Amino acid sequence: MSKRLPTQHAQELWQEYxxxxxxxxxxxxxxxxxxxxxxxMRLHPDKEFVKDSIQDTFLTLWKLQSTINEVENVRSYLMVMLKTRILRELSRKSVTHQAHLSDEYSFSVEFSPDLRMIEEEHEIYQLRKLEQMINSLPDxxxxxIYLRFYQSLSFEQIAEVMQLGRQSVYNLLQKSLTSLRKNWAPGTLLLLVLPWLQG
Structure with a gap:
């Protein structure tokens, strides 16, 4: 994964935009x-649909340029915009089962090899096992967990993206970690992952 844009630089670009x-x-x-x-891609598996949604998100931003507000975190704001656009489009396309903007959508987690320095086969096995365990959790x-671990968002940013209160984020994270701990033996890769999740 490429190095992320520093927050201050993102804010400067946002003001210029x-x-x-x-x-x-x-x-x-x-x-x-x-x-x-x-x-x-975590929200919907169709690559072209996701690419189109990203493009539409930025086209919308350009149209709103003269009225858009300042934002505290550009990346989390863009993630909220993209999520809303994807779920609205899925809801619009679906007549029998609407994907509501609040809770009813599927979500999947997949760790790409570049996330960790993986050299041993047993580490790959442990990572895939962790991936399966996370994907057995509620959406x-x-x-x-994806937002905290892969995207490295703060609890405040996660609350914004998921449209939850900060305390609800804490509670949900603790519930998730408790479920993972129950199904994982001590001394495994999970112990390396938990500091990222809790930090």
């Missing part, structure tokens, strides 16, 4: 595209 600089918005899209694509718990 709000002032009418389309190039600044293009730089934000370029910087955050990998994160947004990976995030979108909201999977989403929270």
């Amino acid at each position: 709000r002032s009418g600089d389309m190039y600044a918005l293009a730089k934000l899209m370029q910087a955050y595209y990998p994160d947004l694509f990976h995030w979108g 909201r718990q999977k989403e929270l």
